[in-house]
Amino acid sequence: xxxxxxxxxxxxxxxxxxxxxxxxxxxxxxxxxxxxxxxxxxxxxxxxxxxxxxxxxxxxxxxxxxxxxxxxxxxxxxxxxxxxxxxxxxxxxxxxxxxxxxxxxxxxxxxxxxxxxxxxxxxxxxxxxxxxxxxxxxxxxxxxxxxxxxxxxxxxxxxxxxxxxxxxxxxxxxxxxxxxxxxxxxxxxxxxxxxxxxxxxxxxxx
Amino acid sequence: xxxxxxxxxxxxxxxxxxxxxxxxxxxxxxxxxxxxxxxxxxxxxxxxxxxxxxxxxxxxxxxxxxxxxxxxxxxxxxxxxxxxxxxxxxxxxxxxxxxxxxxxxxxxxxxxxxxxxxxxxxxxxxxxxxxxxxxxxxxxxxxxxxxxxxxxxxxxxxxxxxxxxxxxxxxxxxxxxxxxxxxxxxxxxxxxxxxxxxxxxxxxxx
DNA sequence: AAACTCAGTATACGCATGCATACTGAGTTA
DNA sequence: TAACTCAGTATGCATGCGTATACTGAGTTT
Numbered sequence: 001x002x003x004x005x006x007x008x009x010x011x012x013x014x015x016x017x018x019x020x021x022x023x024x025x026x027x028x029x030x031x032x033x034x035x036x037x038x039x040x041x042x043x044x045x046x047x048x049x050x051x052x053x054x055x056x057x058x059x060x061x062x063x064x065x066x067x068x069x070x071x072x073x074x075x076x077x078x079x080x081x082x083x084x085x086x087x088x089x090x091x092x093x094x095x096x097x098x099x100x101x102x103x104x105x106x107x108x109x110x111x112x113x114x115x116x117x118x119x120x121x122x123x124x125x126x127x128x129x130x131x132x133x134x135x136x137x138x139x140x141x142x143x144x145x146x147x148x149x150x151x152x153x154x155x156x157x158x159x160x161x162x163x164x165x166x167x168x169x170x171x172x173x174x175x176x177x178x179x180x181x182x183x184x185x186x187x188x189x190x191x192x193x194x195x196x197x198x199x200x201x202x203x204x205x206x
Numbered sequence: 207x208x209x210x211x212x213x214x215x216x217x218x219x220x221x222x223x224x225x226x227x228x229x230x231x232x233x234x235x236x237x238x239x240x241x242x243x244x245x246x247x248x249x250x251x252x253x254x255x256x257x258x259x260x261x262x263x264x265x266x267x268x269x270x271x272x273x274x275x276x277x278x279x280x281x282x283x284x285x286x287x288x289x290x291x292x293x294x295x296x297x298x299x300x301x302x303x304x305x306x307x308x309x310x311x312x313x314x315x316x317x318x319x320x321x322x323x324x325x326x327x328x329x330x331x332x333x334x335x336x337x338x339x340x341x342x343x344x345x346x347x348x349x350x351x352x353x354x355x356x357x358x359x360x361x362x363x364x365x366x367x368x369x370x371x372x373x374x375x376x377x378x379x380x381x382x383x384x385x386x387x388x389x390x391x392x393x394x395x396x397x398x399x400x401x402x403x404x405x406x407x408x409x410x411x412x
Numbered sequence: 413a414a415a416c417t418c419a420g421t422a423t424a425c426g427c428a429t430g431c432a433t434a435c436t437g438a439g440t441t442a
Numbered sequence: 443t444a445a446c447t448c449a450g451t452a453t454g455c456a457t458g459c460g461t462a463t464a465c466t467g468a469g470t471t472t
Binding site for chain 1: 458459460461462463468469470
């Protein structure tokens, strides 16, 4: 049976994990093939059996984060299905911050490379972001419908929310746990502002 | 007299300018002392007469951007003193995007290194951001007062606005000019959402 | 059991890097 | 004009890099 492929997958995972861990301290951009290979107890040349170059490895990492985050958000959405908007956002933001803390390496990579030098990185990350925005847009529309409200530009609101949550969420990486409560409050408040501002009010000539 | 200091300043400026230009293509993090020195037609060792290392040079660059941006925003604020809120934000966002396009290198550095690997970079950039937030907070409060309105959390609103404008503004760097109109509209709409959402409404038990 | 595949090894290349050392010569001061 | 300062030069070293080449030996196929 495929003992061979199994071993290969193991090495591949080890390379990915080591790259992730190393990127936490130095940043992914500063990593070298040799460094990652050495950390994974493998010859530099062996690296090429798995990835063409560091960029290809990086894109795999981005994918991993996106998958993890999407799972998280899907769960949080499901779990909070019954609650009202304010609670949903607060709940989701809470889960998000937990995720950021648990996967700080992945997240640092995502946010750091979002405006980085590599085109393909930026493109990949923005694509993932767009998916988040899309999913949130649907959520907002659904919730609004339930509450018998209308939103002005649901997609814009979603974009603003995603931007705020990700950008401010990144600050959690530099904060001790006990200071993150304040950060969470800020994010929740700002997200609620956006949603409030997106709601159509009584018609009024202006 | 001081022909010497004059020459030194000239070389220093050349180093800074070259670093800036190079960082546009490869990203500042990927620059080397030798590379910058060569671009500035100077020996690598001469670099050390001006900066301890690349990081010190980088902090100078950050400072330059901040100064330029602050000047821009101050002007835009002054020029739009008489207009109403909506026009102010639109006007300012427009100037901001012009600045981003004109100083794309500086801006790329600012946004790219904002979540980068270097602590001192992040700290420096966040400090500048905080100043923007502070200034905008005062603006929002002033305008609200004039219009006889109250804002819920002016500082949070300002933080959200700055976050949106900078993060989405960064996308302008990857967009052809003719597609930036759409971007501008998105930013304006989202900023207005935030401000709208920050306004206190009629008291209402909830 | 013989032939084949292929993940990983061993080694070596040329190149760019940060940085140390000793030097030069125009500009300044006394 | 003699002594001094100091921005910039010339040179060289050790290190780490990406990658090419030839190889080995366990795992798989026939």
